[in-house]
Amino acid sequence: MxxxxxxxxxxxxxxxxxxxxxxxxxxxxxxxxxxGPNGIGKTTLLKCLAGLEESAAGDVLLEGAPIATLPxxxxxxxxxxxxxxTVYVFDxxxxxxxxxxxxxxxxxxxxxSARDTRLAREALASVGMAKLADRSVTRLSGGEARRLAxxxxxxxxxxxxxxxxxxxxxxxxHQDRVMRTVGDMVYGSxxxxxxxxxxxxxxxxxxxxxxxxxxxxxxxxxxxxxxxTNENLxxxxxxxxxxxxxxxxxxxxxxxxxxxx
Numbered sequence: 001m002x003x004x005x006x007x008x009x010x011x012x013x014x015x016x017x018x019x020x021x022x023x024x025x026x027x028x029x030x031x032x033x034x035x036g037p038n039g040i041g042k043t044t045l046l047k048c049l050a051g052l053e054e055s056a057a058g059d060v061l062l063e064g065a066p067i068a069t070l071p072x073x074x075x076x077x078x079x080x081x082x083x084x085x086t087v088y089v090f091d092x093x094x095x096x097x098x099x100x101x102x103x104x105x106x107x108x109x110x111x112x113s114a115r116d117t118r119l120a121r122e123a124l125a126s127v128g129m130a131k132l133a134d135r136s137v138t139r140l141s142g143g144e145a146r147r148l149a150x151x152x153x154x155x156x157x158x159x160x161x162x163x164x165x166x167x168x169x170x171x172x173x174h175q176d177r178v179m180r181t182v183g184d185m186v187y188g189s190x191x192x193x194x195x196x197x198x199x200x201x202x203x204x205x206x207x208x209x210x211x212x213x214x215x216x217x218x219x220x221x222x223x224x225x226x227x228x229t230n231e232n233l234x235x236x237x238x239x240x241x242x243x244x245x246x247x248x249x250x251x252x253x254x255x256x257x258x259x260x261x
Contacts, residue, residue: 009058011046020217033188033203034196036213042196076104080158086149088137101155123151142169163195204249
């Protein structure tokens with residue numbers, strides 16, 4: 001049985017049809033990339049899959065049960081979501097913030113344990129923020145805040161990760177670190193991930209599958225190696241695309257004509 005499945009799902013927002021009759025499932029060990037142009041509705045779809053937005057039609061099933069019928073705590077224990085933007089406005093330490101990832105697993109008045117603190121420190125170390133544990137989150141750079149948000153998700157350790165732009169504001173080294181960590185959790189530990197990406201090459205490098213949103217409800221999903229083609233990407237982004245074959249696989253870039261002086 002698939003962990004998360006969509007059956008004839010219709011999703012729309014503000015007059016934009018995000019998907020129509022989406023039949024889609026994520027199984028253990030699959031790392032999906034969610035691709036589409038700006039404003040196509042990737043955020044809305046992720047929220048719908050997390051049970052935070054209602055669909056216009058169809059069902060989202062979590063472990064075979066309609067997600068709308070499940071208690072929020074159970075959903076929170078199973079699904080972790082990284083939002084598109086990371087803004088910390090209330091003063092708290094980096095460590096205290098990372099520890100909030102354990103809250104879905106604690107009872108109402110239960111305090112974090114020594115094990116929870118150890119998990120938080122390990123997660124911070126994995127994103128290169130161990131030395132910043134006592135710093136206020138209001139004093140973090142954009143990249144540091146993003147890495148903290150990802151570390152908090154790791155502390156949560158959900159079965160399914162729904163990620164929106166996990167590499168936003170990150171340099172090459174930290175992009176690789178985050179994507180490899182997700183890959184290790186999926187391919188090595190049998191977890192699942194669906195991540196919205198603007199960099200097609202990150203999907204080509206790390207994802208086993210892709211779900212493409214073309215607009216007007218049209219979509220296409222399947223193995224990344226089959227769907228990441230010039231034809232599909234040109235249709236997706238409405239611009240010329242060139243492909244380069246490298247020892248690590250095929251990579252893509254826009255093929256705009258050079259502007260004359």
